[in-house]
Amino acid sequence: MPRPEFQGKAGNVADATPENRVDRHAPSWALPYLRLARADRPVGFYLLALPCFWSVALAGLKTGASYPDPLLLLLFAVGAVAMRGAGCTYNDIVDRDIDAKVARTQSRPLPSGQVSLKAAVAFMLGLCLVGLLVLLSFNPFSIWLGLGVVPIVALYPFMKRISHWPQAVLGLAFNWGALMGWAAVLGSLGWAPLALYAGAAAWTIGYDTIYAHQDREDDALIGMKSTALRFGARTRVWLTTFYALTITAFGLAGWLSGASGLFFAGLAFASGQLLWQVVTLDIDDADNCLARFRSNRDFGLIIFFAIAADMALASWV
Secondary structure (H helix, E strand, C coil), rough: CCCCCHHHHHHCCCCCCCHHHHHHEEEEEEEHEEEEEEEECCHHHHHHHHHHHHHHHHHHHHHHCCCHHHHHHHHHHHHHHHHHHHHHHHHHHHHHHHHHCCCCCCCCCCCCCCCCCHHHHHHHHHHHHHHEEEEEEECCHHHHHHHCCCCCCHHHHCCCCCCCCCHHHHHHHHHHHHHHHHHHHHHCHHHHHHHHHHHHHHHHHHHHHHHHHHHHHHHHHHHHHHHHHHHHHHHHHHHHHHHHHHHHHHHHHHCCCCCCCHHHHHHHHHHHHHHHHHHHHCEEEEEEEEHHHHHHHHHHHHHHHHHHEEEEEEEHH
């Protein structure tokens, strides 16, 4: 039984949306594992899957395809669900003692006692197997490339103990799909996916800094580090810098892939979404931070549909 003092609002995990579909519809035996995989907070799926989708679409644009390969999008979606769940479970295993000391994370399955350590490890390995099966469906170059992210993922949860820049390592890990999608289509890499990867990593540093402001005070008390603590009152300046790098790098990736004005119009619209985040951010309001963090799903979808629309237009003219 979970300890009641660790339950979030309405009995859910503290940073999950109240009355989310998982809490409302999942069977009681599966609920702790779905929470461990963050299925009750689906925005992370989008943030992991969308760089893969961008990359598949840009590679398709480069080759003259009229739409992104639907089979590859499906495979990357399945892989994102599995590997996001595995990664979150791994992070929770490593951070279980820390999470018990932070108000926002005390209600998570491991620190609250809803799932045992042994069960969490078994669950993580099962999700990794699903991810491996997806990876093995790609071409040989993509398989080896996919394995290359493992050391970065393994390192990430330890970074906040030694550096104020764990968000940079998260950016490298979470956006590996910006390389993978291109490789899955073309069996190689190039400057366009590298530019996309660099821009996506900068984007992640930005949005995860916003997210980390929710835990700023607790992190300082227990000796954990983050860009939120590093940037402090100058967070808006840093966000502007990283988001400007994102837009610049995405523009370069689009140009190298042969994108036309429709993509760049979408990119301009997406830059307005990032500007809204910066201008309206209140780092002392946890709800404000969480809402702006979640809005990055919208930014990512704008970018994807801008590329897809450009592909369709190119096939008509």
